[in-house]
Amino acid sequence: AQKVTQAQTEISVVEKEDVTLDCVYETRDTTYYLFWYKQPPSGELVFLIRRNSFDEQNEISGRYSWNFQKSTSSFNFTITASQVVDSAVYFCALSEVRDSSYKLIFGSGTRLLVRP
Amino acid sequence: ETGVTQTPRHLVMGMTNKKSLKCEQHLGHNAMYWYKQSAKKPLELMFVYSLEERVENNSVPSRFSPECPNSSHLFLHLHTLQPEDSALYLCASSQGPKGPPGANVLTFGAGSRLTVL
Numbered sequence: 001a002q003k004v005t006q007a008q009t010e011i012s013v014v015e016k017e018d019v020t021l022d023c024v025y026e027t028r029d030t031t032y033y034l035f036w037y038k039q040p041p042s043g044e045l046v047f048l049i050r051r052n053s054f055d056e057q058n059e060i061s062g063r064y065s066w067n068f069q070k071s072t073s074s075f076n077f078t079i080t081a082s083q084v085v086d087s088a089v090y091f092c093a094l095s096e097v098r099d100s101s102y103k104l105i106f107g108s109g110t111r112l113l114v115r116p
Numbered sequence: 117e118t119g120v121t122q123t124p125r126h127l128v129m130g131m132t133n134k135k136s137l138k139c140e141q142h143l144g145h146n147a148m149y150w151y152k153q154s155a156k157k158p159l160e161l162m163f164v165y166s167l168e169e170r171v172e173n174n175s176v177p178s179r180f181s182p183e184c185p186n187s188s189h190l191f192l193h194l195h196t197l198q199p200e201d202s203a204l205y206l207c208a209s210s211q212g213p214k215g216p217p218g219a220n221v222l223t224f225g226a227g228s229r230l231t232v233l
Contacts, residue, residue: 004158033219043204043226044120050221091159095218102147102172102217106159 002027004094006107013082014115021077021110023092029053034068034075035093035104045091051075082114119143120225122207128231131197137228139190139207147212148190149222150182153204165190166217197232204229 003026013019025034032053037045049059051068059066063080079086092107120141129135141148150162164172165184179201181193190207204227210220 031216035221037222037224043206043229045206045208045222045224047221047223050219052219097216097218102149102164102166102220103161103174104218104222108156108158 002094002096002103002105004092004105004107006090006092006110008110009108010111010113012113012115015084016081017114018078018080019082019112019114021079021090021092021112023075023077023107025073025075025092025094027073027094027096029096031097033095033097035095036066036075036077037091037093037106039089039091039109041088048077048090079112082112084114084116087112087114120207120209120223122205122225122228124228125226126229126231128233129194129197130233131199133194133197135194137192137194137205137207137230139192139225141188141190141207141209141223141225143209143211143223145209145211145223146187147210147217147220148184148187149208149210150190150192151206151208151224153206153227155203159206162192194230197230199232202230202232 005024034051036048039045065078067076089109089111091109095104147166152160162176163182183191206227207225208222212220
């Protein structure tokens with residue numbers, strides 16, 4: 001069965017520190033997609049990134065970077081030089097690719113607090 | 117403005133009430149979703165509609181009844197709920213599938229915070 005584990009329930013850092021949010025997943029499929037979403041206090045989840053299981057290249061987008069390691073079933077997210085506006089709950093999610101499945105399985109989320 | 121609008125943002129209801137949550141998307145997407153977010157639990161997929169046809173129903177109790185009259189609107193009708201149904205109900209939409217639906221990126225609304233007394 002699919003499973004996404006975000007072991008860090010809450011992280012608190014001081015502004016300008018780097019922080020890494022961990023995500024470990026379980027799946028029996030060879031083809032799947034991984035996602036990160038951000039949920040600010042306003043409530044709506046905001047899409048950050050999608051990776052498919054065949055693309056292990058790490059990705060950088062501004063202060064955000066993602067490290068996908070199939071060997072350890074991990075898809076970790078690093079924020080460099082964190083800012084107060086980064087404070088939010090971050091969700092990692094997994095979607096298996098089946099003919100008609102829309103199921104996106106979320107981890108329990110990591111609450112990030114960036115203090116000034 | 118996220119493109120997905122949910123109303124009401126907050127709802128308090130008794131266990132014998134009937135109410136509805138509404139979701140509207142302005143993005144031209146053809147799939148819509150209801151998720152439930154409870155405290156200290158992962159987001160749970162409840163229902164998915166693709167081209168106005170229900171394609172996922174995750175063993176949700178019958179006191180929750182979805183309705184998708186067209187590709188822009190999605191409702192969740194609530195009837196005789198229980199206090200444990202108190203949660204944030206999130207609507208999302210996506211464009212697809214072009215390729216596997218599991219690859220779809222979801223656009224979420226801000227949610228409807230439901231409290232059942």
